[in-house]
Amino acid sequence: MHWGLRPRGPGAVALAAARNLWGLPRFPCRPGWRVTTWRLLVRPVTGASNQQPNPNSGKYRDTVLLPQTRFPMKLLGRQQPDMELEIQQKCGFSELYSWQRERKVKTEFCLHDGPPYANGDAHIGHALNKILKDIANRYHMMKGSKIHYVPGWDCHGLPIEIKVLSELGEKVHNLSALEIRGKARSFAKAAIEKQKSAFTRWGIMADWNNCYYTFDEKYEAQQLRIFYEMYEKGLVYRAYKPVFWSPSSRTALAEAELEYNPEHVSRSIYVKFPILKPPPALASLSDGSSPASVLVWTTQPWTVPANQAVCYMLEAKYNKSRLCTDLENSTCTHPLFPDKVSPLLPASHVTMSKGTGLVHTAPAHGMEDYSVASQHNLPMDCLVNEDGIFTDVAGPELKNKAVFEEGTDVVIKMLQAAKNLVKEEKLVHSYPYDWRTKKPVIIRASKQWFVNIMDIKPTAKELLKKVKFIPGSALNGMVEMMDRRPYWCISRQRVWGVPIPVFHHKTKDEFLINSQTIEHIIKLVEQHGSDIWWTLPPEQLLPKEVLSQVGGPDALEYVPGQDILDIWFDSGTSWSHVLPGTEQRADLYLEGKDQLGGWFQSSLLTSVATRKKAPYKTVVVHGFTLGEKGEKMSKSLGNVVNPDAVINGGQDQSKEPPYGADVLRWWVAESNVFTEVTVGSSALNAARDDISKLRNTLRFLLGNVSGFNPETDSIPATEMYVIDQYMLHLLQDFANKITESYKQYDFGKVVRLLQAFYTRELSNFYFSIIKDRLYCENEKDPKRRSCQTALAEILDVVVRSFAPILPHLAEEVFQHIPYASEPRSVFRTGWINTSSIWKKPGLEEAVESACAMRDSFLGSIPGKNAAEYEVVIVIEPGLLFEIMEMLQTQETSSTSQLNELMMASQTTLLAQEPREITADAIELTGTFLINLEGGDIREESSYKVIVMPTTKEKCPRCWKYTAESSDMLCPRCAEVVGGK
Template sequence: MLTLLRCREALSRYTWRARAASGLTNSNHERSGQGKYRETVLLPATDFPARRETDSELRVQEESQFLQLYNWQRARKTKKEFSLHDGPPYANGDPHVGHALNKIMKDITNRFHMMKGYKVSYVPGWDCHGLPIELKALADLGVEAENLSAVEIRQKAKIFAEKAIEKQKASFVRWGIMADWDNCYYTFDPKYEAKQLDVFYKMYDKGHIYQDYKPVFWSPSTRTALAEAELEYNPQHVSRAIFAKFPVQTPPPKLASIIDGSSVVSALIWTTQPWTIPANQAVCYMPDTAYSLVKCGNTGERYILAADRVDSTALALGTKFEVLATFKGVDLENGTCIHPTIPGRSSPLLPANHVTMAKGTGLVHTAPAHGIEDYSVASHHKLSVDCLVDESGCFTVVAGTDLANKAVLSDGNETVIQMLLGSKNLLKEEDFIHSYPYDWRTKKPVIIRASKQWFVNTANIKDKAQEVLKKVKFVPSSASSRMLEMLDRRTYWCISRQRSWGVPIPVFYHKETGQPLINRHTIGHIIKLVEQHGGDVWWTHPLEDLLPKSVLKQVGGSADVTDFEPGREVLDIWFDSGISWAHVLEDAEQRADIYLEGKDQLGGWFQSSLLTSVAARNKAPYRNVIVHGFTLSEKGDKMSKSVGNVVDPDVVINGGMDKLKEPAYGADVLRWWVAESNVFTEVQIGPGVLNSAQDDINKLRNVLRFMLGNLNGFVPERDAVTSSEMFVIDQYMLHLLQDYASKVSDAYKGYDFGKVIRLLEALMTRDLSSFYFSIIKDRLYCEEEKNLKRRSCQTVLAEAIDIVVRSFAPILPHLAEETFQYLPNRQGTDGVFRTGWIKPNSIWKKPGLVEAVEAACSMRDAFLGSIPGKNAAEYDVTVVLEPGLLFELMETLQPEQTSSSSQLNELLMSSRTTLVTEMPLDLVAEASEIDSSFLINLEGGDICEEETYKVIVQPSTNQRCPRCRKFTTSSALTPCPRCLEAIAGKWSQ
């Protein structure tokens, strides 16, 4: 295929030669017969295309065996191991640019380490359970979905997940991601589920998992408990906030003297959730805070509230308060209030540390069934935690006939407000805009609701988790403190879900007592069944199979199998994915070198992985955590289909329906975008960004094409020049390349791929194109083919293209392999990735080498700066130096006094260069003189001298050579001596 392709590209090769040759001639020269020398010039020749062809990446993947690369590197004999554990993307939709950002970052990291000689472990995975998949799988069934059995729901959900996985996997492969695609992990795989249940029991056995009746985030729209990582916060949510009275029933003893009972005194509260008032069990205060008894200017009523909230509350109520007394919160101890909506019920005044003065009145209505802090108060003071709200978010019949079956976030809320109004305990009701949690799947508000759930006791694990986390390296480092803060705020982790599509919680419940049955015998049996048949056994097998008499006998006691029933809850998907370390890492004690995900996983997968690993084996599952930002549109907006700013990575690669509007950029453009972006903040993408990336890659291709073209016919093993024979400027270029290679390696090690791009672009544009290539073109084109001078710079080009291609190979694997396919005299079939990273070479770090060339460059800058926009070859340059170190350095570049072919002359690009210690006397009137200096720094600063010099520029007195175009001949019709020597015996006039 490659041979055929090169035949097809023969035309492009011919066109480039003709165009390059035309640069050495013009119509006047053609008429004068001087164009006849054109064919003697050694112009670049290569079939490497200047632009990427549409199918070139797929061809490169096939010919370079991208799909076989992972297994090849795993089979290598090396003791160096590198493990990047793949955080599983969710199998609920098409691939998107967030996937591209994440997977490409991982691939760049893996390819670099593989080239450095590591045996890379990277097993891709997918998170396959959970409500989003269940909802999408059933979306088209409508009402019919309500009549499906759990098994039918699971079957449809699995089919949906499998389709999403295949589509995502195909895209990841197309992006050039190197991975173990034949052995991916899936959270619905029977072996994975069995391992998950094993970790679950280990945590249970250690006391880290327990069942309790607690308030949790609850989604009425999906009828299930939610983890904090499954919440989105809507900053524009509108709640109906109220100020309400809790009349004092029993005055606090310490305040008996100021509350005489002759008039009613009320504790004043403010809440954004009026529907929770019926579940009130207490009113809380802050013990050390000052509180006031005030008299309302409008009604004469007396209220108790925090002293700091008196003025703001009066303003909100449209009145003025007269402060009658001020006292400490602790003085409210042992007081009770009348419940504002339920006659005959009282609410005690209780101290609590969660009370704040930022909003409200400094007194907090406390409903233990509907608040995390409220529950803590209830636990401490033995209060009731009765929940009056069902799974669909409606009041139960226990709430009373006025409230029963009404949704708490709508009709139920309104009814409670009317009840407060009826009892004359409502002071004010108003709309309040604030940030409020929503279900991330349905985009509908959630509530906090008490229910019996399974929990991970993070309080048991938190200290150890924070201790081991401090030893983990984070990039960027600021992510570490953010995750530590999140852990510190986490009170408990609800891991049970009331759904069908997930891993069953392997617990049996006694039908009469409701007590759970779980131990090593029951769980061991279930694990074996799940490993053989998958989690479906929990729904498909009869109870006698799930809990055989033989297992129940091991448990002990006189209970019969029929006394139990299997629970129908499944594990939280964050627990699903959080134990992936146990399934993927080969050794039970192993830690991954890298976890690399988006910043949202600081509260998600990074955290669930840490908690499960610490709970089960007392260590973190990772050594390093890399955290990237989110993808945004080119304008910095969140992507939305309705807005029309969504960027589809497959369209980026293959193009859209209208190729003019949506051209096919290819995978390497997508990969360049990832690498050049500041991935640790938000990453923008759009047509402008992609066009810019394509332009950058095209510039890179042109540089590669120049080097490939000028290496035509060069065989390194035969033609390479030793360092002792090499031009100083060529040695200097190799020095720059080694310095570049060192810096690029460090950038990759620091996961700073943007720096790799910046270093590459600087090398391409500044050091190679603008500097080195412009200097050596004359040698490449006009010296005799095998001349030592030409072979010297070809030796550099061979080294340069090797270093450059290897340096960008992890980012642009398709271009790297394609470039290697066009190397002249390519030896063997091994590509870039199978032949390793850049090999360091200290031979080019010679004393005085850098100083000599940089001093000459200083003189070159002075010379070129004096003739802006003019051809340097039209001028003679004289450099005047005092005898000394700088003069000696220049003599290494030009031993003779005057030369048109010395290394100094080549660097200056002038017609002729003269090196003297005194000012010449025969200067022409047009000569210009530039004074300058250069600081010489040798041997680490031991030798440090600043020496002055003069650059004298005057028009050349020679004619332009018809072959090399330099002003080095006495007649415009006759080639210069150098050119005559180059063509001698090979061409006759």
């Protein structure tokens, strides 16, 4: 067959300049290429056969260098969780935190652990939170920072107390406060051990022997210091105010302890308030025969007996059939008690958007109502006790009746009897419930301790502007929650918690707290814990100098208060106990979105109150875990995902197989955690499949660096094959993007980048191209060593890139690296390390222009073996031809870099059309744009790809169609085998 000549194109000087600019020698290649490229996506090798020499057939099987590794392709059944336990033991997971703390490094990264609640087994929400934290910690540790991470637990509070009391049944009535506290402590300790065991199994890096607990003596003492510091500054005070009150728990609740039930049903009513003193305009319209009334609407009929006023909106126009416009100084008759007057008052909280535009005001049972009462000196009497029962003051008809039950019914009947009930209807709406008892709460005035957050808010909001929030929208959410909060009630009427350290006068409405009393109590608590409030007699809880001033031990005028601190104050002061150094400021807080109104906020408020600084630099907020279809998890629906069952398998392992901890961690990392996170069998199966594909990639890498020693066998980057250099160029770009994604805590992007790289760039592209060079060249041939050099670098970068997410797999891979003299821990050897000489943008033009032609070739033979064809590439003289000539110096070759990329039997490169082509040839045309130096040299070149069936035979060793006959080796294989 006669091919055309390979003449040089015109403009030799320009082409020579371009060649120097490219720095693309024939082989080896030189560094320093500088171009602006038009980037093609590297497409999978379609239409090419991935067949490889069969080691079990033919006399040449022992001459083929197939991958050699003991790294298993799959771990079936119990093999995965068993392997993880073995890796944790062998690779020193339990010692890793202590090891990194002892390193002499310049930077420290502090992630402050928001304390999970010590009231049950570890659940899937814990897994999401703890694994996200661990990924962040492991990344920063590998980057060279010393990690400060002290796990903690929230140990006090109502939920634990309720659980303990519910388990005791009738026996609870015989228990003292100290006995309840003892049982609550034991319960919390048992829950902590169970959760700690789960967190350890998930691979969470920490010193599990040194955690913080809110029931620890020193923690409680420090909390009391913060309390008193805020009290001294006038930021903590005691007052009679309406608060959220849980009758089912008999205690005040903070807003963060509420959950809203959208299906709550209220008996809403429209009530007439007869006008006692009408405004002049209305009086002139009335004939005196039918007294006018104002109409109000309420969803809480039980609060009507406590009414003290009706509020209206300033400057609003009311329909004259109901009212006239001038309401100032008017009064109404109470709808239940004719001898009681309810004034009409203007108020800023009244709107015309719902109800009648006139608001029934009961100061003891509403936050805005209380504000109105404060301005106008209205009575604030509360008619309801701690159990949600009407007291004697409510009158004989209501006395001893529960407000939500019979009490509401009686109030409605009383309004009917007074002929002031206009309408009653059921209303389904969102209503606050106690987060633990799942029963509705009421708003009820009582004497409580409050934090004056109005004085803290301006500074807190200003400081938040300097905090980085991920996602950014979380900042607005936190500010909005803070703005909606008029005050923070920090007292609770329970016994399992830290006592508010005040003494109340026995007969007067006075209390005692000062620097002397607080220091004395703090010393006692540091030594013995907060149980002293119940174990020691009152006279021992006071210092001697104060005791003598308040009646002495025999006639003591004060008794210890019975309130405990809100557990949000407990956990909100954790920064003062846990964070290191004088700065006491964490690099990162990372919790669920519910903490925007909880721990994030209580931590901020206590820190700003005492030292005018935020306790965190960055706040990462994740969503909640939901069932597979986006539904809330519940036992009744049977969609609760148990992390232990995920790792070790459930009772029916055909439905709940043992996935291991790494699958759990991959699910966490790949999820869009900044929204709600769904989990179920399909998500877990998908995670397992993803890891399985990654294992196959790792197995190929490990198997093909067998017999290779990077220290002695590596090829300098500038002397490697162009395709190998190109992969290092891509590898550096991959490493930079991975690092930036970890830095931004976008672990989902890490997973996506990793999947794209090992699927598209490695498995579908690079591995398919290099198999022949790896398997069939001489073991020590520089061409093969060039490829192994790239594979070793790829292996190292890829393993480190996913190590924070999949620590067990990463350590398992490091156990199988053949050239490691002794197995090392990936976490003790640093982060990804790349070389600046890998970055060669010009390589993209060189490889991707060849790939464009290869795609044309492979697209023309779908489903066929590319090795059964030969390719002729015709390119008009110019830059593109020069580039291709650098990949193939000979006119025709079956072993050139260009032919390796094409994956054909042989490739011929011509600058003009061949004189003859066969009748069955396929002709394809295309163009490729070359853009050098930002457009200074820009050239669009045409090319033609001619595809023809090869005339050669299949080599019995390499299976490429490059032999003269089927029983003869091709020239390359003959040379390799001959050498052996």
